[in-house]
Amino acid sequence: MQPPLKPIVYSKILQRVEDQAYLLKPMNCPFHILMYKSKTRSYRDLPIRWAELGTVYRYERSGVLHGMLRVRGFTQDDAHIFCRPDQLEEEILEVLDLAEFMLTTFGYTEYEIELSVRDPEAKEKYIGDDAVWEQAEAALVRALEQKGWSYSRQEGEAKFYGPAIDIKILDALGRGWQGPTIQVDFNEPERFDVTYIGEDGEEHRAVMIHRTVLGAMERFVGGLIEHYAGAFPAWLAPVQVVVIPIADAQIPYAHRVAERLLREDFRVEVDDRNERVGYKIREAEVQKVPYMLVVGKREVADGTVSVRKRGEGDIGQMSSEEFCKRLRAEVELKAL
Numbered sequence: 001m002q003p004p005l006k007p008i009v010y011s012k013i014l015q016r017v018e019d020q021a022y023l024l025k026p027m028n029c030p031f032h033i034l035m036y037k038s039k040t041r042s043y044r045d046l047p048i049r050w051a052e053l054g055t056v057y058r059y060e061r062s063g064v065l066h067g068m069l070r071v072r073g074f075t076q077d078d079a080h081i082f083c084r085p086d087q088l089e090e091e092i093l094e095v096l097d098l099a100e101f102m103l104t105t106f107g108y109t110e111y112e113i114e115l116s117v118r119d120p121e122a123k124e125k126y127i128g129d130d131a132v133w134e135q136a137e138a139a140l141v142r143a144l145e146q147k148g149w150s151y152s153r154q155e156g157e158a159k160f161y162g163p164a165i166d167i168k169i170l171d172a173l174g175r176g177w178q179g180p181t182i183q184v185d186f187n188e189p190e191r192f193d194v195t196y197i198g199e200d201g202e203e204h205r206a207v208m209i210h211r212t213v214l215g216a217m218e219r220f221v222g223g224l225i226e227h228y229a230g231a232f233p234a235w236l237a238p239v240q241v242v243v244i245p246i247a248d249a250q251i252p253y254a255h256r257v258a259e260r261l262l263r264e265d266f267r268v269e270v271d272d273r274n275e276r277v278g279y280k281i282r283e284a285e286v287q288k289v290p291y292m293l294v295v296g297k298r299e300v301a302d303g304t305v306s307v308r309k310r311g312e313g314d315i316g317q318m319s320s321e322e323f324c325k326r327l328r329a330e331v332e333l334k335a336l
């Protein structure tokens with residue numbers, strides 16, 4: 001059984017709704033532990049990896065709240081891996097692979113990696129078996145070495161319950177952002193009695209890895225906006241294409257072009273306001289929309305669109321088909 005929450009915390013945050021007690025969820029781990037403990041697990045069942053986009057809450061003082069970067073309710077790409085100590089290295093390596101894949105996909109190519117380990121002079125400050133600590137730290141080191149990543153070893157920086165790898169990502173301006181974290185945890189398995197039946201038929205303590213890759217989605221997206229200075233690659237842009245009719249006569253055609261793109265799930269808008277074309281183009285540029293499709297008399301007659309690409313200007317006339325194909329390829333590649 002889990003220990004009860006401290007009464008003072010409980011009374012402060014408990015809400016009763018139709019006789020049901022509601023609490024703000026501060027973290028996802030205990031729920032994954034409950035799932036794990038819903039039945040007896042054998043060494044053959046491990047590793048078990050559970051991921052969720054979990055919404056959690058923190059009391060941040062109003063003075064420190066900051067746009068999307070520091071909020072009170074946020075959603076994490078959180079996962080917990082329950083494994084045997086001998087599986088740690090492989091599991092960590094897979095998390096590092098995933099972190100690399102995600103970060104490079106979003107266009108982050110520079111990282112700073114910190115490995116937080118025990119203070120070798122003060123082992124009594126940490127919970128968990130000495131041998132398991134050694135094994136866990138060695139597993140983290142070997143995983144980092146296998147990736148060929150350089151890292152700084154921070155002795156004494158580990159939390160009392162386990163060693164960790166923290167990846168700081170550097171954005172386009174060289175500013176550091178908190179990135180993926182991989183935390184090995186001996187404490188929660190101990191506190192919540194998380195075990196598995198080993199090959200020897202005995203109960204053994206499982207090891208838990210907490211990991212997030214993007215972290216809090218809100219902050220990650222805030223970081224992305226900064227990284228790209230709002231000029232998202234086409235696959236990420238909230239509006240990928242604006243169709244701009246030159247005169248009112250081309251408005252129906254502009255909508256037909258947009259519908260064609262919408263059918264392929266592209267994010268498209270038609271700017272059919274009664275404004276000059278130059279003004280609309282300028283506005284779409286300021287909005288950093290990746291593509292503008294300008295349609296006038298000639299385009300309607302030829303069944304084409306005139307394509308303007310952000311940063312490149314006019315790239316010529318083509319059929320809507322051809323433009324779709326081009327955008328499809330760019331989006332599928334997640335081109336940056």
Ligand SMILES: [Zn+2]
Pocket residue numbers: 027028029080210211
């Ligand atoms: Zn956790």
